[in-house]
Amino acid sequence: MGAGPVATQSNGAHAPNYEKFLDPKRQWYNNRRIITLHAWIVLLLITSSVNGFDGSLMNSFQSLGTWEKYFHTPQGSTLGLLNAIQNIGSLAAYPFAPYLTDGIGRRLTIWIGAAIMLVGVALQTAAQNLNMFIGARFCIGFGLTFATNAAPLLVTEIAYPRYRAQLTSLYNSLWYSGNIVASWTTFGTQYIGNTWSWRIPSVMQGLPSLFQFFLVLLAPESPRWLIAKGREQEGLKVLAYYHADGDDQDPLVQYEFEEIKAAIQLDRDSAKNIGWKSLVTTKGNRRRMIIIVAIAWFSQWSGNGLVSYYLSKVFDTIGITNQTIQLLITGILAIWNLFWAVLASFLVERLGRRLLFLTSAAGMLVFFTLQTICSARFAITQDTAAAHAVIAFIFLFYAFYDIAFTPLIVSYTVEILPFSLRAKGFNVFNFTVSVALVFNQYVNPIALQNIAWKYYIVYVCWIAFEFVFLYFMIVETKNLALEEIAALFDGENLQEHITHPTEVRADEKDFNEKASA
Template structure:
């Protein structure tokens, strides 16, 4: 089906619609948090202990790891658009399995299938968004991915909160079934949106790529200066890559690429090691440990955290292209580490081992001030993540790489996210069950370690085209990233036109390996 040019004329509409794929990630995160103390869920699945519950939760990110790795091939073979459509279809299948599950095995199978879908969408959507937007708004567009995740978390949680008043298995089956609706909308809707112009050019569809660029950034005018600038940048990059030979995984090891692959993978890993998704998956356990009693009051307190997560992502969306990536990461990791140490310190000082609903937990008892302090610090931690690390962790990896390796490199970065997500989802319940408050100190330390890593090794990429980012890494500065200024790599249309002529002649020369 040919895309609708009138829809493609607005890059905000194109990029934001693809973000429904990020919403599937959010639906996954809170699909378990609202049922952890649901009696119907517990009886249906034979009251899983902390280790078993950790395995059930971890099955989704394990599937996501496989999905993200698949994007290393699918993004370049099927295209960005078709891979997003496929992700929606797979999610529907997984949702059906979860909704109909009658035992742990069926539930885990459904979560793995849904996780595969999330892995596909979480890896390919940032690529698609980064390739259809101009540098001035790219950070804003890709950070919409994080905002859609927060909306998915919030919507799923309130569905579960509302259904918690229903007696019986419908209290958890209805939310798991309704979550297939966004995926259906995503797959059907993407059919009328354009393919990435960079993917089109790379596959010999130059005229179509130019028209898509014109529709997205020039109101349909193929002679618009911005359109021609982007077209020349893409053309120059593709010519260069064709001269270098066919694409392969070995390209990731060529000079200049290993450092960038490491940066993308490490940032996605750090986004998990901050402890944010732990607070999302297991917030009920966190607030139980804080001494918040009563299932309804716990659910209400949890919902405040999810609302804050949505609201505090908005400033990041608006200002990410003004503040820059580095300042946001540096500030966020400092604040998150500080608030996690406060949570751990308050629990250590005022808590003790006790019994809660028949299970041994570290809990704060008879100290309302400490309970409120832990809850407030948890809220402030979530706000710190939402306005900094959350959106940047998706934006930064999507703009690091050249066209030739972008699909594979971004997929590997996302795979790193899911690898750590899987490990932490599995490990945290036993951790809270054994070392209790020390768990928060571990994640707080990870945040401070991330601060050091970002300060020395992560250069600023804000405001540059994807092709201009290449110039940043030619400057060196492996351990002095703060020295790279914002004007490094800036090019004009005349610069690119002249350079593309040279590359075009080189491509047409008898020595061209394509000839």
């Protein structure tokens, strides 16, 4: 792309090294073991649905008369606390999440998170007052941190190499699946004239966690985690069972096994790769953390926070106050978002991360600027056409947001982090997201109440800065395996350490004979 010194280090255009070991007959639709693996991965992907469910839930509740009446129409800082308390709960769990993920394993950490969230969902459904509702949301956020710290790591570490990038990108894209269920459930329950209009959607929030509570311990554990814990044969068995129909001598399995062992051994041999300090001790790691913290903050501070949690307040500023219309637009927007996010997830290896990020930022800047102009026009002239244009520009803004800042922020974060730093670095990502959300959720309602559309100008300037940052900092990782990506940040010296036995590098004839057997 020719953007700067960081970007030009990318060599993601070439075919990945593992490509020569892939059996062309082994596809996602015709191999029973890969189909089973993808079923387990779906169980992990729905972790994101819980988070998306909550984002839409609070938006929908603010358009629901029975909820507003029951809790005495929260406003200003109280409303900010209601929206922010889940993320405050998440913040409270961050000091513990990476130690559980690395210590007891990915699966058990997800199970603990699911169990805590089920308790929170039960309390929220049974809430009798505002304090009980707030406490329940804190509990949901606390459990969510454990699940969201471990689930995407497990997805990216067990996925079949050919589908790793797409599946990991789908993780955050399925945020909108929860968003859709919450939006349309609340759209239907609005006609219930009692508290079940909001208690039923609250119950629905627990469904993904319920599935994980009963099933996730039966899923495969990360082979990288098993190998790092000295359980090499178990790790090899997982790779063989799901990636090669149980053949532990398959060229692909041997390639993955040796590459993982070499990368983990390299981390162990280097004292600088131990502990939290290692996140910033090397030039490569500092670059990683700058990018990770930036995209985490951008993901919540690009104007989307206004729509995700305060869409009803945005509607009020443009004169759309009807409850049914507000809920209908919220539900349609959720479906629109899911479409674009999933589409982008399947294109990440074809188009590349860098192109998607830059296109996303440019499109957001254009349409958020137009949204600001039309909001100002409505505020000054009460022109209904301007109000309708705002809705159209919100949809177009989100189409561009969704092609990068929904699918890529999680997948890009976990793939640029080496195994030894993955849980801790991803925890920093989640922490930054929560801080940005808490800040947004306190500031946005107050700013909207006091300066209305003028607040949008702040985001216009910020999105312009995002584009410049992404242009110079995003490194292309297209068509690279997890262990290979490290060389983009740590230099070519690392590549010399990640070598593979001669017997793994089977010649084409031997491989074709084995593949056809």
